[in-house]
Structures are given as structure tokens and as C-alpha cells.
Amino acid sequence: MTTLTADLKKTTQKTTKKVPVRGMMDNVMEQFNSAADQINLHPNIRKILSITNNEILVNFPVKMDNGEVEIFTGYRVQHNNALGPYKGGLRYHPTVDLDAARALAMWMTWKTSLAGLPYGGGKGGIKLDPSKYSEGELERITRRFTFALADNIGPEHDIPAPDVNTNSQTMAWIADTYMSTRPPAERNANQHIVTGKPDGSGGLEGRDRATGYGVYLTIKFWAEKNDVNLEGKKFIVQGFGNVGYWAALFLERDGAKLVAVQDAYGCIQNQKGIAVEALSKYTKINEGSIADFPDAKPVNKDKFFGLDCDIVIPAALGNQITKENASKIKGKLIAEGANGPTNVEGEKILLDKGITIIPDILCNSGGVVGSYFEWLQNRNGEIWQLDEVMAKLDKKMKESFNKVYDYSKNENIDMRTAAFCIAIERIEKAYIQRGIFP
């Protein structure tokens, strides 16, 4: 048997060409290790933060519309809770797996820590293609998943939120199921089991604009620090979804000029300015597309990042600013509304050119801060008005921005490295003060 195994191994080694494929976990670990080296992180804490605390896998049955029973697999990865309950999204997608959830959970730990929130990081989801199920089936799948997770989630333990293919309705089902399984007298004290709920069911006023407003705020804070007047400044936005739209609208209100937009359908430009609200209304009657907007001209998609502007806002997806296009960028500031829009090679070129990057972990953190406000609101039995929410968001984002900006200046490092250092140092401090049980 040993010989057979050895032979098999030999054959495999001979015939299989090893192709190194970088997983998401490799990228997140690289960022972590780089920051850990920078701050000379204690080796024991490095060990703790390099792995996840808990990885929960549940297989659960759900009755389908046709009467058959289907088995689903759901995950919840809890990376670290040194600063507070695990926090992170639930995504429904055929490619959800533990590796992806691990990387995203770790990413959430840094994000919540940098934002100064009393949270750790988590992520999870169900391996399924939602388009193949009816609304009723998705409701039963969500409720049964919530039941299967049982006490592995909780308002003071692990608080899920919407992510890819999940929304406020999904969160409402989770909240209702979780609350229904508590003793009657405790039910209403558990509304903060999830965030991202509909505004009529404990959701936060203004949650829709929280991420985009946060992106705008970080640009505004940078401008203030550098004595830059946003009036008349030209900006381009990639992605005209929730984040891109709100960031553009708030910048326009400060006198800045949107001159180019790119979405999934195409790319448009008008150096005299594109009215944000008019473009938004146009997309609503044009199946969500910016293409053929009458007050702008189409532009070749490959020329988008090289267009004339002062500020670039990649607010769609990752790996957009690379070694191929970084040298063509004319803007002096990149505000990363999306997750990971600048890759390592692209970033190096930008930094060498003296372009400032407001890193994603800071720039798009308005969303998780909004989630924290929803949680607090529910926990304290309060209902906050929109102006109150925006003022609190402003304060919280300013604290985070100033910390990162000052750290990067004091240590003479870029803002991304500074952000990771601050995030990890905060967790390190908690471990040092608390010690390791027993």
C-alpha cells in the first residue's frame, strides 16, 4: 500500500505541472505581514492574527416549491474578536467557500479596527445560485440557515450584514427568525442580530448613502489638509452604483465637477461637467446604463483612467489601476471607493509619481460605520434622524482619516501601509492589555 501511494505520488509529480495560483487569502496575508513587519508586531500576536478563531460549516435541508428536499451548505468564518463581536457580510453565491470567507473575514477585522469600532471580523454565506430559486425558497433557505447557525451568531457575538446577492429583505428574514427562536421576553432585545435591515424594521436612515458619503468625506478631509479647494476640481468615477453616485453627488455639491463616468455598459466624458442627478435619472430610464447619455460623449474604455482630471474615484471593482494604466493617470488623488481597485504594481507607479491614494480600507469604511450606527440604535432602543446619522458619520470618518494621515506623515509611509499598521496595532494593544487566557 505504501509503495502504491509512493508510486502514485511519483507519477503525479511527473505529469502534473504545478501552476501557482494566488488565492485571496495569499493577498490578504501579504498585506498583513507587510504591516506586521512595519510595526514589528509581537510574534505571538502575529500567530493569533494569522489564523481564524472559528470556521463554522453547516449542512441543512430545505423544502423546495416542488416538495423535494434540497441540502445546502452554509459557512460562517469568525476571524478575530479581540475588539468586539465578529462583524461581516453574508453572501449567496455558487463560489462561496471557506478560503474566500477566511480572507474576507480577516479583511473585516482590519477594517473594523481601523474604523475604531468595537467589532472584530467575520464573513460567510451559502453556496448557491439565487437565480435558480423562487422568493419563497430563498426565504426558507435563509431562515433555515439562520436556525442552523443557532448560537454561533448573536447580537453581542457575531453580527451578519448584506453582501453579494443578499439585501435588506434577507436581513429582515434573519432577524425575524433569530428573534422568533429566543424566549418571548428577550425577542425585542435581539433586533441588532443583523445590520442592513429595511428602515421600517430597525434599519438606519441614510444607510444607502453611508459608503458614498464616506468616500466624499475622505476626499474633503484630504483637500482640507492640503489646502486644496474642491470648487472646480475635476473628478472621474468608475462605477455609478450606490457608492459612485453618492460620492459624486456630494462632491458636486461642494463645487467639484464630474467629467467622466464608466460603468458596466460603457464610458462617457464631458470636460464641461456631467450633472450627477441628471445622469442618475437617465440611468433609471435606460435600464441602469450610462451609455448614450445625451450631455456627454462616449470614450474608449481603455482611455478612462488616463482622462484629464484632478481626482480619480474607482468605485466599482478590484484590479483596475495596474502597471498598464497607472502611469497614464493625471489625477493627483485616488479615492478607493471599491475594494482593491489598485494592484501592487499600479500602486508603486502611483506612489513614485507622488499621487496620493486614500486606501479602500479607509475610503469605503462609511458603510461599516453606518452598520455600527444601526446596531447601536437598535441596542439602545433609539431611532436616529438622517441629519444626526450624517453628523455622527462625519465625526467618525474624520477621526479615522486624521489617524491614518498623521501616521503616514509621521512615519513617512503611504496611507495604505499606515492604515494597516493602525488597524493591527489597535488589536495588538487589546491583546497586550488583556493577556492570553489562561
Add this chain to the structure above:
Amino acid sequence: MNHFNICPSCMHRNDCVLTAQKDKVWSCSEFDEIKSEEVFLEKVQQPKQELELA
């Protein structure tokens, strides 16, 4: 190895101008899930059959 990506189930997967690397996207503001009606239509489009009496 992880191949997590959301493009295959996005309605823009065939025409999206944002990226050519459609195997590396794990988060995207333009992501729109393929509508269940579309899948349903794809599933049910079958050749017409004559009704035969046994």
C-alpha cells in the same frame, strides 16, 4: 485553490466593459444578479411537442 468570483452569475457577464479578468472579481458595484425569469426562460425554451393520445 480558491476561484471565488462573481462574474459568471452577473447579468453583464458577456458585455461588461469594466474588466477582462472576469475570473478575479469578488466585489463589484455593477454586479447585478441574473434575473430568475431569464434562467427560467432559458430552462423552459423547448421545442413544441404534439399532443399524442395513447
